[in-house]
Amino acid sequence: QKKLGTIAIVEPDNNWWQGLGLGSPEALIKHMVMKSGCFGLVDRNKGLQSRNLERALADDGDLQGGSNIGRGQVKAADYFIVPDIVSKNERSGGGGLGGALGGLLGGSTFGAIAGSVSVNKKEANVLLTLVNSRTTEQERMTEGYARKSDWSFGAGGGAGWWGGFGGLAGGGYQNTDIGQVLVLAYLDAY
Numbered sequence: 001q002k003k004l005g006t007i008a009i010v011e012p013d014n015n016w017w018q019g020l021g022l023g024s025p026e027a028l029i030k031h032m033v034m035k036s037g038c039f040g041l042v043d044r045n046k047g048l049q050s051r052n053l054e055r056a057l058a059d060d061g062d063l064q065g066g067s068n069i070g071r072g073q074v075k076a077a078d079y080f081i082v083p084d085i086v087s088k089n090e091r092s093g094g095g096g097l098g099g100a101l102g103g104l105l106g107g108s109t110f111g112a113i114a115g116s117v118s119v120n121k122k123e124a125n126v127l128l129t130l131v132n133s134r135t136t137e138q139e140r141m142t143e144g145y146a147r148k149s150d151w152s153f154g155a156g157g158g159a160g161w162w163g164g165f166g167g168l169a170g171g172g173y174q175n176t177d178i179g180q181v182l183v184l185a186y187l188d189a190y
Contacts, residue, residue, distance in 0.1 A: 005078030006040040007033050008133075012084045022172040022179055025083045025186060029128070032190045033081070042077050079139070082129040083186060086143070122177045123147030126185040144189025146181045 009026045017024055026045065033041050051074070058069040123146065130140040173179035 003040055004038050006042055006075060007079050007081055008042045008044045008077035010080045010082050012082055016085045020178055028183055028186055029081055029083050042075050077133050080131040080133055084127045086125045086127050122181050124181050124185045126189055128189040142189045144185040146184035146188060148177060148181060
């Protein structure tokens with residue numbers, strides 16, 4: 001009934017999705033935020049870059065008269081969401097946050113990313129971290145898990161779901177098994 005604040009999506013330091021042939025999960029998370037109605041959403045990536053271009057045009061006097069793109073209009077983000085990926089649970093019975101964090105803390109970044117998703121098993125553990133923008137406190141960290149056996153898309157409902165949601169992000173999420181598993185894992189975390 002009432003929004004809990006304003007969110008900006010911040011990509012993690014490592015672009016783990018590139019190694020899987022996928023695009024950034026930013027659009028997926030934005031879609032979840034907007035559909036939930038729990039938060040307002042500010043765009044600190046392409047939207048902010050485009051706003052800055054408009055601002056530069058205004059500063060140069062190139063915009064039409066009466067255009068209001070002046071200072072003091074950018075809304076502050078109350079929180080940041082950082083989407084990340086963590087190691088899968090080697091035991092197929094599910095995952096725990098302790099095991100997931102172990103994958104993040106040990107080894108090289110590439111090793112942690114390579115161990116994060118089993119393309120053969122088509123399963124993934126992901127993390128969403130909610131950071132307070134004023135205090136930088138990590139207020140919430142949630143894990144999401146999905147595997148191919150957790151879902152099926154036969155005739156009917158699956159095609160409509162992916163057409164309306166999974167296709168939103170592009171970048172292989174709709175067209176690959178591991179992309180579809182990641183969407184469901186992020187949905188679980190959110």
